[in-house]
Amino acid sequence: MNKETDALYLKAGLEELESYLLSREVYWPLGSSSLPRLTLGNLLLSRLRLKVRGLLSTAEETRLEEQHHRWRAAWEKKAQQEFRSRLRLWQNYLEDYSETPSAFASDYPQEVRHRAILELLQAEMAAPLPEAPLLQQLDNHLRAVFIPGPFLWEADLQPAFPQETWWYLYGRLKG
Numbered sequence: 001m002n003k004e005t006d007a008l009y010l011k012a013g014l015e016e017l018e019s020y021l022l023s024r025e026v027y028w029p030l031g032s033s034s035l036p037r038l039t040l041g042n043l044l045l046s047r048l049r050l051k052v053r054g055l056l057s058t059a060e061e062t063r064l065e066e067q068h069h070r071w072r073a074a075w076e077k078k079a080q081q082e083f084r085s086r087l088r089l090w091q092n093y094l095e096d097y098s099e100t101p102s103a104f105a106s107d108y109p110q111e112v113r114h115r116a117i118l119e120l121l122q123a124e125m126a127a128p129l130p131e132a133p134l135l136q137q138l139d140n141h142l143r144a145v146f147i148p149g150p151f152l153w154e155a156d157l158q159p160a161f162p163q164e165t166w167w168y169l170y171g172r173l174k175g
Helices: 003-021 040-052 058-070 072-099 101-122 132-145 155-160
Strands: 146-151 170-173
Touching: 003 040, 003 058, 003 072, 040 058, 040 072, 040 101, 040 155, 058 072, 072 101, 072 132, 101 132, 101 170, 132 146, 146 155
Parallel strands: none
Antiparallel strands: 146 170
16 A cells, blocks of 8 residues: 555544454445555554655544554454454465465565464464464474565655564565
8 A cells, every 4th residue: 555545544444443343344435445445454554654755644643543542352352353354364375475475476565464473463462363373384484495685665665674684574475
């Protein structure tokens, strides 16, 4: 998402956040069909991207933290649900890539978004999920086919994603 879309997404997401957190849905439709579905991971990523760009208002940050505090158990449950869903999507992509690297390597800059969101979701959980070792296995596989290189996303976002933690955003796949 670009900065304008991130701003629209955060605003729309904050309007729906309480209803979303109290629902059973992992992917919640937002009013605008041009916006991705609301997920906790998408919301956290948009917040981080806006924050590093200096475009996150104090009111938005406060509102998000208030909802997090008020609905702490629902927040963590949603993070767990989305973690499991994103982990499956990431695993499926890496399996497809393993079968046909030349067909899937070019999709990496878009698909790695799932891995970045998994990083954000892990930070929202009090304890690791039973599926957490699978993420480590996938990271080990990724490292074997990863070619370090420049930051994949917009350059102004780089300060929010230090290479030590977000190493998978700094390169590409063999293809």
